Amino acid sequence: MDSVEIKLKCGHCEQEYSQETFNFAVALYGVFFLMGKEFGYAGITCPSCLKTIAHKGKINQIEFLKENVSSLVIIENSQHLLNLRYHSSVNFFPQNIQPYKDVDIPHWEAPLDFDFDIMRMELHVCIEENLDLYENLFCTYAFDDEPPMGSFLSVGWFKKDWIEEFIQIENDNSIRIFPRYVPHSLLYENIEQFCWDNHIYLNYIKFLQEKADSQIIKLKEVAKQNNLDFQDILTSNPGILDQNFLEREKNQFVESKQERDLRIPSDFLSILISEPSPVALPLCCQ
Numbered sequence: 347m348d349s350v351e352i353k354l355k356c357g358h359c360e361q362e363y364s365q366e367t368f369n370f371a372v373a374l375y376g377v378f379f380l381m382g383k384e385f386g387y388a389g390i391t392c393p394s395c396l397k398t399i400a401h402k403g404k405i406n407q408i409e410f411l412k413e414n415v416s417s418l419v420i421i422e423n424s425q426h427l428l429n430l431r432y433h434s435s436v437n438f439f440p441q442n443i444q445p446y447k448d449v450d451i452p453h454w455e456a457p458l459d460f461d462f463d464i465m466r467m468e469l470h471v472c473i474e475e476n477l478d479l480y481e482n483l484f485c486t487y488a489f490d491d492e493p494p495m496g497s498f499l500s501v502g503w504f505k506k507d508w509i510e511e512f513i514q515i516e517n518d519n520s521i522r523i524f525p526r527y528v529p530h531s532l533l534y535e536n537i538e539q540f541c542w543d544n545h546i547y548l549n550y551i552k553f554l555q556e557k558a559d560s561q562i563i564k565l566k567e568v569a570k571q572n573n574l575d576f577q578d579i580l581t582s583n584p585g586i587l588d589q590n591f592l593e594r595e596k597n598q599f600v601e602s603k604q605e606r607d608l609r610i611p612s613d614f615l616s617i618l619i620s621e622p623s624p625v626a627l628p629l630c631c632q
């Protein structure tokens with residue numbers, strides 16, 4: 347594996363980065379990786395100006411950087427191991443963003459309430475069935491040994507031409523599109539789960555409904571063009587989401603609002619008092 351001496355300068359505020367300061371930025375705001383077949387990207391939020399910037403390199407250099415960035419960071423004279431975990435951008439995956447709403451950006455997503463090994467297997471099947479994903483695009487997920495963080499996993503594959511544009515959109519709107527690897531923190535994870543249970547899940551169900559509606563429209567067109575029975579095609583496509591199930595889930599979430607509103611303050615308070623340190627420094631070595 348090639349070593350890499352990182353040479354990165356923020357184009358917005360001129361801040362220059364060594365490996366050490368790069369790692370420090372990762373400890374604060376996380377890092378995104380975009381893994382291609384020959385090249386890749388490692389991107390951070392510049393702590394000086396809070397803009398997203400990215401380093402491009404050969405894929406083995408990016409892999410080396412990923413290994414290196416997961417190792418040690420020195421904060422207040424103590425060395426800390428960064429236990430980085432993949433954390434998806436549930437609110438801002440590309441399909442949520444204009445003008446990319448109708449662009450077919452390959453992605454795979456699922457709630458993380460099931461087995462990590464099964465999830466990895468399904469992802470591998472997805473890639474084997476769509477080899478183009480591996481051959482020509484940049485993947486946000488690097489198939490780590492550690493399970494992702496949070497309640498939701500979203501993996502995206504980006505064309506090279508889109509990467510600069512999405513970085514620009516992140517900077518123009520102060521949002522996070524590319525999923526970050528962030529230092530694992532129980533407090534962070536609990537708050538994220540709290541947001542998912544009380545709000546984001548509803549958005550996710552609405553997103554699935556839109557996806558199911560669009561799949562149904564496409565299937566109806568296929569049925570019409572080929573003079574086939576729509577119900578027969580629907581039956582032979584078990585991957586199509588069940589609209590009735592989604593409607594039930596959505597209604598249940600909306601109907602439970604009053605009960606949820608009553609317990610939100612106490613649930614949030616229990617999270618705050620269960621983990622006294624808001625700083626995500628998982629392991630101090632010195």
Ligand SMILES: [Zn+2]
Nearest residue numbers: 356359392395
């Ligand atoms: Zn900067």
